Amino acid sequence: MEGSFPNRAAAGAALAEALADHARRPDTVVLGLVRGGIPVAVEVANRLGLTLDALVIRKLGVPWAPEVAFGAVGPGGVVVRNEDVAARLEQRDADAVLARESAELVRREVAYRGGRPPLSLRGQVAVLVDDGLATGASARAAVGVARALDATRVVLAVPVGSPRALNALRSLVDELVCPLRPAAFGAVSEFYDDFHQVTDAEVAAALDSADVRPPGTV
Template sequence: MEGSFRDRASAGLALAEGLAGYAWRPEVVVLGLVRGGMPVAAAVAARLGVALDVLVIRKLGVPWAPEVAFGALGPGGVAVRNDDVAARLEQPDIERVLAREEAELARREERYRAGRPPLTLRGKVAVLVDDGLATGATARAAVAVARALDAARVVLAVPVGSARALSALTPLVDELVCPVRPEPFGAVSQFYDDFHQVTDGEVAAALRSGDVHPPGTV
């Protein structure tokens, strides 16, 4: 299964095949999870002929175990909280993480949106796209934010994912599309020939390319 995809764009084209039912529908918006999900999402949106936008998610990680999230932040001041985890933290620790992640979310929103209107998902079919699903922590946060933004339907779409993460996320979404489900999983990077770190410039370029799609502008 190694090298299943040449790069993120080719993964997006493969992923779009499983999303064909959403093609040319004005209520559909494909949301790339930054940064790695954006090239995948751009290819999906182009193939389906639907709107493309960016979803900036910042996990609120426990200071001594960043992969364990006590919540997440999204655009428009949306915040979700895992009270079971947050209850184990001291308030000063929570405030420090919040301040850092709020600043980073604001920086990325300003950089990526560059004059685009604020993200709104009310009444939309939100197709959340990332380049792969390992632990599922970021995707879980993205789903929670999409729900908080009143999306009518939430679809999670990834080219490759671990069975454990897919199983955990399936009950949280209306549909989950993942064409490659290897076991054992390993790391997302092993399924790409080219898995370079996506830059801010690439995210901005992908969004500009998505502006040519006529239907369903967010």
């Protein structure tokens, strides 16, 4: 398809060009949204000489309609809530979802982070990277978590996004970067030749092979 990417690495290269103004800034960290955002983020961080890390978030879905989120949980037990939706749930139901998703988040954090310290964004510019933006639900949750982790600025960067989702998220971030904004948008996968499901093993391997130290450290 014209206006598509061969794979996530190629999308990351295109995204890095659009983020060139952020290159080699010591106060900036590239956060790949697990799992599909990691291969994109690796390419961005490597090309721009930036610190790389993973942002694990879990949406908190309404029990009878899991696609509807009443919030999200992030590293360190940070919870952001959509109070309009959360108010409709019984507390015990919300607590059960939170417990389940918190356990899954911990499992993934252990699998991906290895021996690295917990994620801290205080005093940092957080560049949130995913492989695309369809509804914007995951990105919205990621932005909320980054704010709760005290990021000084939040930049949302995706290779491709739906105009509707981009417009909805624009006011929530300090900067929005998206090189490909097709008017006709069905699904993120339409804009990749290779859009295989990224596995836990691929995420761990990508983070292990990337330079996750701040630029200039030994």
